[in-house]
Amino acid sequence: MTTNRQTVPVELAGRSYDVVIERGCVLQDFTRNAAPFLPQDTGRKAAFVTDANTHRLFAGRIEDSLTEAGLAAEWFIAEPGEGAKSWAVLERLTDWLLALGLTRSDHVFALGGGVVGDLTGFAAAVLKRGCGFVQIPTTLLAQVDSSVGGKTAINTAAGKNLIGAFHQPSIVLIDALVLDTLPDREMRAGYAEVLKYGLLGDADFFAWLEANGTAVLAREAEPLAHAIATSIAAKARIVAEDERETSGRRALLNLGHTFGHALEAETGFSDRLLHGEAVALGMVLAARYSARRGELAQEDAARTSRVIASAGLPSEIAALGMDCTGETLVDHMRHDKKMEGSGTLPFLLLRGIGEAHMARDVDLANVAAFLDEQLQAH
Structure with a gap:
């Protein structure tokens, strides 16, 4: 694994956190990079939220890393697309997290694009009035935009992102290796947000x-x-x-x-x-x-x-x-x-x-x- 690690701090009063940018930080060395946010009791499993496509691509690599450390994962797998940002899916997700016994000091891991990050962040914001979550964005758009800044939301019949909360992640882990499987069209769509920062x-x-x-x-x-x-x-x-x-x-x-x-x-x-x-x-x-x-x-x-x-x-x-x-x-x-x-x-x-x-x-x-x-x- 390369050592070209960059850390960008997001400086907020009382809630500062780091964005870690390193090739392989998720797909090659997940457990080391996520260690402070994983369950300390090996009898408990880490809670991951993802979609079916992302689960197929990356879950195995993460589970292998967890297994080496004597840990395991539970997965909430949503259908890909904006439809996952709904009241119905939010209800299923929060019920699932409560059934796992998550406490306010636990963290939920959002593995996916902006939809997964928005859904997971909002669930974490309202679960027991706020628990921690970790952003692991797997699209360029999510890496440079939605995973940073704490905006979380779901959609309603009235429009997109009208129900939500500001809830900052505890850390953001950005691994450019996950972009190798990203379709070219999605890569270009994320690049639009990169151009935005210059413009x-x-x-x-x-x-x-x-x-x-x-x-x-x-x-x-x-x-x-x-x-x-x-x-x-x-x-x-x-x-x-x-x-x-x-x-x-x-x-x-x-x-x-x-x-x-x-x-x-x-x-x-x-x-x-x-x-x-x-x-x-x-x-x-x-x-x-x-x-x-x-x-x-x-x-x-x-x-x-x-x-x-x-x-x-x-x-x-x-x-x-x-x-x-x-x-x-x-x-x-x-x-x-x-x-x-x-x-x-x-x-x-x-x-x-x-x-x-x-x-x-x-x-x-x-x-x-x-x-x-x-x-x-x-």
């Missing part, structure tokens, strides 16, 4: 990705590790400044998401448009709309679109073939949980590459007209 606040990182994105997507060890560590450090800084999204600083992490969530809603939150793909296209739209407002140079909007397209991510809304209008998409935005009591919807826009800002003076009718233009463009 919202780090022009030098964006330029580095412009030059090295192909190597990152090819899973070359050093470029991939650099991209992951830089992304997590950026998110950790923002989360430390604004853990619960009260100052507006953490809202910068939503760059591309207002447009993106509307596109996801119109495509039925389906595989037709993955979350990361929606964010990528949302960032293109945010850049173009910023240019339309005269805040961003046209060449920077074009550069944003070019870099996203070169990564194999969607950059043209018309290519989705949606039978809708700009007003239809704006209607989806009106249900956004960021909608303010005054009836305004804050938009993350750009003044330059690496210079995102919150705009609260956006006219939704103007956004609808802009989207109509984009829907008709070829």
Whole structure:
């Protein structure tokens, strides 16, 4: 196993924790890295939450590591996909954890992508008013985004992530080896969130990705590790400044998401448009709309679109073939949980590459007209 271990601290008052980034830290040496959070009594089993696909790929490697230490695992296996983030699955999961006899000092291990992490984190937040959990993200998107920062949630009929809690993990273990089995489309979707960190606040990182994105997507060890560590450090800084999204600083992490969530809603939150793909296209739209407002140079909007397209991510809304209008998409935005009591919807826009800002003076009718233009463009 390589020794290129990086540790990124997430500094929070009274609840600081580390994000460990090391090839093999999960698949080659899980028990050593997770030791402080495993049951100390060898008669008790560690509780893991995963989905069927991730269990098939990685459970055996983790169980082998536990067996060598005289430990064992119990598995809650959900069906893959957003359907697992539901009241019904949450009820089954919490009942299962209670049946295992988990105490508030125990930890639940979330092995999977963002869905598993969100579900497990929320279950840990409400179980006995809060127990510990460990994030083991197995997709690039989860590694650089959802596993860090403590946002946990399930979906309801009213929308995605509307029922949840802020509940920080005790540690995040990131092993790039798990990405070797990740489908290319999922890898690109996660890479959209990596690009986001450069676009919202780090022009030098964006330029580095412009030059090295192909190597990152090819899973070359050093470029991939650099991209992951830089992304997590950026998110950790923002989360430390604004853990619960009260100052507006953490809202910068939503760059591309207002447009993106509307596109996801119109495509039925389906595989037709993955979350990361929606964010990528949302960032293109945010850049173009910023240019339309005269805040961003046209060449920077074009550069944003070019870099996203070169990564194999969607950059043209018309290519989705949606039978809708700009007003239809704006209607989806009106249900956004960021909608303010005054009836305004804050938009993350750009003044330059690496210079995102919150705009609260956006006219939704103007956004609808802009989207109509984009829907008709070829």
